Amino acid sequence: MQRIALLHTNFCSYEKVIVERLEQEQIGLIYLNSPNDLNSLSEPMKRDLALAIQELDSDSNIKVLILLSKLEKLFCAGANIKDISKISLESQLKGDIFQNIFQVLESIRKPLIVGINGVALGGGLELALNGDILVATEECKLGLPELKLGFIxxxxxxxRLAKLIGKTNAMKYILTSDSISAQEAYQRGLVNSVVKKEQLREECINIARKISEKSLYTLIAAKAAIKNAEEMPISQANKVERQIFNSLLNTKAAKEGVTAFVEKRKPNFRNI
Known part of the structure; x- marks a missing residue:
């Protein structure tokens, strides 16, 4: 396993997102905040979101990321249809307009919790599906209705939907363009929990607090190992898991964890 570099970064100001740090809990929050276009994945939104993620992911004082929306009834409206209508095969081959943001999302090393409030359709749901833990509000409306527009x-x-809820369920929702309620999403395993809208932020923070009690290096290692289950044959993933396990045996985190267990106290992983 390669050594993980944890670097400080210059903090930025953004047009389309708001970044909040809970320093004591070592939690970083990103809020989508573009009411005029319903948090659509415009070029400024994609730029700001990518930069905010990179800022928090490279901040050694942050262990967990949370993605939320500042809009009361909507998470993200997805891609702007007017922008999509201007795309051609030739222009996409020259420069995929979504490549950068989704490369950033796929490369996040730290745990990412996504709190979905209200509507998350099309690219909005696809954005949320990049989360490691998903929490939804009771009135959530999720779906991938792209076939109504003549594409997929x-x-x-x-x-991602097929991996999360199975091929036949993904077939149904994508081919029919039916929306998915919060309860359906929970029953299918698409989201981890469903809460009242006024509880969404606190529920995400409560989960993040439990995660942030762990060693940052170990959190990053665990996430990498789990992702291998999706991307590798199980025999290969098992070998990589063992390599990661072995690489952690002599770390400060392992020594602190074992010592705390023997001494019957809670381990202190704050700066590890």
Whole structure:
């Protein structure tokens, strides 16, 4: 396993997102905040979101990321249809307009919790599906309705949805363009929990607090190992898991964890 570099970064100001740090808990929050276009994945939104993620992912004082929306009834409206109508095969081959943001999302090393409030359709749901833990509000409306427009989900939706809820369920929701309620999403394993809208932020933070009690290096290692289950044959993934396990045996985190267990106290992983 390669050594993980944890670097400080210059903090930025953004037009389309808001970044909040809970320093004591070592939690970083990103809020989508573009009410005029319903948090659509415009060029400024994609730029700001990618930069905010990179800022928090490279901040050694942050262990967990949370993605939320500042809009009361909507998470993200997805891609702007007017922008999509201007895309051609030639222009996409020259420069995929979604490549950068989804490369950033796929490369996040730290745990990412996504709190979905209200509507998350098309690219909005595909954005949420990049989360490691998903929390939804009771009135959530999720879905991938791209077939109504004559194309298919193109930001990982067909792949991620099928892996999360199974091929036949993904077939049903994508081919019919039916929306998915919060309860359906929970029953299918698409989201981890469903809460009242006023509880969404606190529920995400409560989960993040439990995670942030762990060693940052170990959190990054665990996430990498789990992702291998999706991307590798199990025999290969098992070998990589063992390599990661072995690489952690002599770390400060392992020594602190074992010592704390023997001494019957809670381990202190704050700066490890």
């Amino acid at each position: 989900p193109g930001l990982g939706g067909t792949q």
